[in-house]
Amino acid sequence: MAQGRYANIIIDISHEKVDRPFQYKIPDSLAGMLEIGMCVTVPFGMGSRLRQGYVVEITDQVQYPADKLKEVHAIEKNGPFAEQDAVRLAAWMKSTYGATMIAALKTVLPVKKAMKPRQKKKILCLAGREELLSLLGEAQRKKQHAKERVLSQLVKEPELPYELLTKKLNVSPAALRSLEEQGVIRIEAESYYRNPVKIVSEREVRNCLSPEQAFIRDEILSEYEQGVRRTYLIRGITGSGKTEVYLALIEGVLARGKQCIMLIPEIALTYQTLLRFYKRFGDRVSVINSSLSAGERFDQCERARKGEIDVIIGPRSALFVPFERLGLIVMDEEHEGSYKSETMPRYHARETAEFLAGMKGASLVLGSATPSLEAYHKAKSGRYRLFTLDRRLTGGSLPEVHVVDLRRELKEGNRSIFSRRLQDLMEERLHREEQIILFLNRRGYAGFVSCRSCGYVMKCPHCDVSLSQHMGGKMVCHYCGYETVQPKKCPACASPYILGFKAGTQQIEEQLGRRFPGARVLRMDADVTRKKDSYEKILSSFFDREADILVGTQMIVKGHDFPGVTLVGILAADLSLNDSDYRCAERTFQLLTQAAGRAGRGERPGEVVIQTYRPDHYSIVRARAQDYEAFYEEEMAYRELAGYPPAAHMLAILIMAAQEREGGVTAQEIATCLKEDKELAVIGPSKASIGKINDIYRFVIYCKQESYGALVEAKDRIERFLASNPGRETNVQFDFDPIDRY
Numbered sequence: 001m002a003q004g005r006y007a008n009i010i011i012d013i014s015h016e017k018v019d020r021p022f023q024y025k026i027p028d029s030l031a032g033m034l035e036i037g038m039c040v041t042v043p044f045g046m047g048s049r050l051r052q053g054y055v056v057e058i059t060d061q062v063q064y065p066a067d068k069l070k071e072v073h074a075i076e077k078n079g080p081f082a083e084q085d086a087v088r089l090a091a092w093m094k095s096t097y098g099a100t101m102i103a104a105l106k107t108v109l110p111v112k113k114a115m116k117p118r119q120k121k122k123i124l125c126l127a128g129r130e131e132l133l134s135l136l137g138e139a140q141r142k143k144q145h146a147k148e149r150v151l152s153q154l155v156k157e158p159e160l161p162y163e164l165l166t167k168k169l170n171v172s173p174a175a176l177r178s179l180e181e182q183g184v185i186r187i188e189a190e191s192y193y194r195n196p197v198k199i200v201s202e203r204e205v206r207n208c209l210s211p212e213q214a215f216i217r218d219e220i221l222s223e224y225e226q227g228v229r230r231t232y233l234i235r236g237i238t239g240s241g242k243t244e245v246y247l248a249l250i251e252g253v254l255a256r257g258k259q260c261i262m263l264i265p266e267i268a269l270t271y272q273t274l275l276r277f278y279k280r281f282g283d284r285v286s287v288i289n290s291s292l293s294a295g296e297r298f299d300q301c302e303r304a305r306k307g308e309i310d311v312i313i314g315p316r317s318a319l320f321v322p323f324e325r326l327g328l329i330v331m332d333e334e335h336e337g338s339y340k341s342e343t344m345p346r347y348h349a350r351e352t353a354e355f356l357a358g359m360k361g362a363s364l365v366l367g368s369a370t371p372s373l374e375a376y377h378k379a380k381s382g383r384y385r386l387f388t389l390d391r392r393l394t395g396g397s398l399p400e401v402h403v404v405d406l407r408r409e410l411k412e413g414n415r416s417i418f419s420r421r422l423q424d425l426m427e428e429r430l431h432r433e434e435q436i437i438l439f440l441n442r443r444g445y446a447g448f449v450s451c452r453s454c455g456y457v458m459k460c461p462h463c464d465v466s467l468s469q470h471m472g473g474k475m476v477c478h479y480c481g482y483e484t485v486q487p488k489k490c491p492a493c494a495s496p497y498i499l500g501f502k503a504g505t506q507q508i509e510e511q512l513g514r515r516f517p518g519a520r521v522l523r524m525d526a527d528v529t530r531k532k533d534s535y536e537k538i539l540s541s542f543f544d545r546e547a548d549i550l551v552g553t554q555m556i557v558k559g560h561d562f563p564g565v566t567l568v569g570i571l572a573a574d575l576s577l578n579d580s581d582y583r584c585a586e587r588t589f590q591l592l593t594q595a596a597g598r599a600g601r602g603e604r605p606g607e608v609v610i611q612t613y614r615p616d617h618y619s620i621v622r623a624r625a626q627d628y629e630a631f632y633e634e635e636m637a638y639r640e641l642a643g644y645p646p647a648a649h650m651l652a653i654l655i656m657a658a659q660e661r662e663g664g665v666t667a668q669e670i671a672t673c674l675k676e677d678k679e680l681a682v683i684g685p686s687k688a689s690i691g692k693i694n695d696i697y698r699f700v701i702y703c704k705q706e707s708y709g710a711l712v713e714a715k716d717r718i719e720r721f722l723a724s725n726p727g728r729e730t731n732v733q734f735d736f737d738p739i740d741r742y
Contacts, residue, residue, distance in 0.1 A: 005026055005062075007055050009023075009056065021057065024072045026072055037055060039054055040055060041073045041074050042072055089356060090104035096345075096351075097736060098345065108320045110320045120162075121161075121187060123150075123161075124188060125184070129155070147179065150179060207241075209245070210391070212389055213241055229358070229363050230385060232364070232386075233375055233378075234388075235386065235388050236368075240369075241393040250262070258325050258326065259327060261329045262314075263315065273332075300312070300321070304322055305324070316349035326356075328363050329363075330365045334350055334375055335368045337739050350374075376632055401610060404612070407613055417507070417508055417511055418515070419609065434565075436550070436566075436567045437556060437562070449466070450466075454492050458475060458487075522538055522549070522550050524539075524551070525552050525553045568598050583739060585617070589631050595608070610624065618635075649704070649707070651704075651705075651735070652738040652742055653700065653701040654688065654700055656699075660697040662728065663697045663730055669721075683703070683704070688700045712736075
C-alpha cells in the first residue's frame with residue numbers, strides 16, 4: 001500500500017475542463033488502504049455529487065489548504081483496478097495521441113467492472129449408511145418426496161453435484177438446507193474461472209525448424225539472454241512458417257519465466273491461432289476479444305494478474321492484459337488496419353506495443369508477408385532489426401497467378417461476376433473435390449440504391465452517405481444503423497427503375513447456387529458473424545471440408561491456413577484502388593498478396609485468379625509477382641514526393657458539431673492557429689469526406705511535418721487554444737498518421 005494523507009484522483013468525466021487530477025483527503029477509515037489505480041467514489045462539484053474516479057497518486061504534499069479539501073468517500077468494490085503501469089501507459093497515450101486522461105485510462109483497463117466468481121457447489125454426505133437408510137424409511141413414511149430423492153441418491157453416492165439435485169431431481173434449496181441443519185449433509189462451494197477456450201486436443205508434434213527459422217529464433221533469443229530488448233521485423237512470404245517462429249520464440253521466453261502477448265488483427269483469426277498455441281502450451285494459454293462475456297473477460301484478466309496463464313492471444317486490446325512478468329509481445333500481420341483504434345485515443349497497437357515493451361523490459365516481434373511501409377522503413381533505417389523468410393514451407397512454391405482484364409470480358413459478352421477463366425478453374429476444382437475461396441471487398445447484398453431514370457441516390461437522413469441494400473427489401477446505413485424499406489418507385493421522379501449497384505457476398509452466394517448447384521457454399525462477412533462463436537463455426541466447418549467454396553470479405557484472406565484450398569478467386573481486385581486515400585495502393589497490394597497466399601498451402605499446387613479493370617497498375621503487377629521489395633521502392637517514391645507517411649508525418653484534426661456554422665468557425669480558428677507555425681504544412685479546413693454522421697457535422701484539417709514531435713506540439717497548442725476559449729459546443733479529435741481518410 002502506498003502511504004500518504006492525500007490522494008490525487010482523475011474524475012470519471014470525459015471533458016477537457018476536468019482533465020486533470022483533483023486532490024482529496026484520505027479519511028482515517030481508509031488510511032493505508034488506498035492504492036494507485038484503485039477505483040473510488042468521491043464528492044465532486046458544487047453539489048458534492050458522488051462520482052467515480054481513479055487514484056493516480058498518493059502523497060503527503062498538499063496542493064490546497066487541507067481544511068478546504070473534501071474526503072474520499074469510499075473504495076468502489078466492483079470498480080476496475082488500474083495498476084501503476086496502466087496509469088503510466090494511459091498518461092503516455094494521452095500525451096502522444098491527444099485525449100482526456102480518463103478516456104486513455106478506460107482504454108488501458110481491460111475490464112470495466114469486477115465480476116462475481118462462478119461457483120460450483122457439491123453435496124457431501126456426513127451420515128453413515130445405517131443412519132441414511134433409517135432417514136430414508138422415515139421420509140418414505142411421511143411422504144417427504146424431495147427428501148426421499150436426495151437420501152436415495154446419497155445411499156448410492158456419498159458426494160453429489162448440487163445442480164443434479166436442484167435441476168435434475170427437482171429438489172428445492174430449502175430442502176437441502178434442512179438436511180444440512182440436521183447434520184446429514186454439508187454443502188460446499190468452490191469458485192472457478194469462466195474459460196472461453198473450448199478446445200480439447202492432443203499436444204502437437206513439433207515441426208523441425210528450417211535453417212532460416214532456426215536462425216531467427218536463435219538470434220532473437222541470444223540477444224534476449226544478453227539483456228538486449230529491441231523491436232524485430234520478420235518479413236516472410238505467405239506459407240513461410242512465421243507462426244512456427246513465433247511459437248519457438250514464445251517457448252524460449254516462457255522457459256525464462258516470462259509471459260507473452262500474441263496479437264492478431266481480427267477475431268476471425270483467433271480460432272486457428274489458439275488451436276496451434278493450445279496444442280503447444282496447453283491451458284497456460286487463453287484468449288481475450290470482444291466476443292467474450294464480461295465475466296469471461298474479467299476471469300482471464302484475473303488469471304493473468306495471478307500468473308495462472310502465460311500467453312494471451314487477441315486483437316489490439318490484448319495489449320492491456322495485466323501481465324506482471326511480460327517478456328515478449330508478438331504482433332502478427334502487423335500491417336493490418338484493425339491495429340489502429342477508431343475511437344479516442346486513436347492509438348496504434350504497434351507504437352503502443354513498443355512503448356509497453358520498453359516500460360516492461362520486453363522484446364517486440366512484428367511479422368507480415370507485406371509489412372506496413374512504416375515498419376519496413378524503420379527496418380531499412382536500422383531502428384528495427386529485419387529478418388526475411390523467402391521460402392514456402394507449407395506446400396512447395398507460391399501459387400500461379402492469372403490476371404483477368406474485366407474490360408475485355410465485358411467486350412466479349414461475359415456479364416457474369418465470374419470471368420471465364422475463373423469458371424473453368426472452379427469446375428475443375430469441384431470435379432477434383434478441392435476447395436475454393438472467393439474474395440470480395442464488399443459486404444451486404446449490394447451497394448448504393450439509385451434511380452436509373454433521374455440518378456437519385458437513396459441516402460441516410462442522418463448521415464451524408466448512401467444506404468446499402470440488404471436482403472428482405474431493407475436498406476441500412478452502415479454508420480448509424482438507420483434502416484428503412486426500399487421503395488418501389490423513385491422518391492424524386494416516381495420511376496420504377498430504382499435498383500441496387502455492385503455485387504455483394506450474398507449475391508455471389510446466389511449466383512454460385514445457380515452456376516454450380518451441387519457445390520456446398522459457406523459465406524463469411526460482417527453480417528453473418530455477429531453471433532458469438534460464429535467465426536469459429538464457419539472456419540472449422542470449412543477446415544473440416546464440410547464446404548467446397550468459402551465466399552467472403554477481407555476476414556477470409558488474413559492468415560488462415562486451409563490445406564484443401566487450391567484456388568483463390570479475387571473478384572474485384574481494384575475496388576480498393578478507387579478510394580481517395582494515399583494508402584490505397586498499399587492496401588490493394590497487401591490484400592491481393594494475402595489473398596493469393598491462401599492457395600496451395602497443402603500438398604497440391606495452387607492457382608489464383610485476379611479479376612480487375614486495371615491490370616497494369618503497379619500494385620496489381622507487383623502483387624502478381626509477389627514482389628514486396630519492388631512495390632516498396634515504387635510506393636515510397638510517391639510518398640516522398642507528396643510528403644506522406646512514412647516519408648513525413650501527418651496529423652488529422654477532426655472537428656464535430658451539431659451546428660454546421662459553429663463547427664466551421666471552430667475549424668477555421670484552429671487552422672489559423674496552426675498556420676502561425678511556418679514549418680507546418682496545413683491543409684484545410686474542409687468538410688470531411690462524410691460531412692455528416694448521425695446529425696453531427698464534420699470538418700477536417702490535415703497537418704504534415706517531418707518531425708512527429710512537431711505535430712505533438714501542434715496538438716498541444718490546439719488543446720491550449722481550446723482551453724482558453726471555453727463555451728464551444730464542438731468536439732475536437734486528433735489522429736496521428738491516420739490510416740483512413742476523414
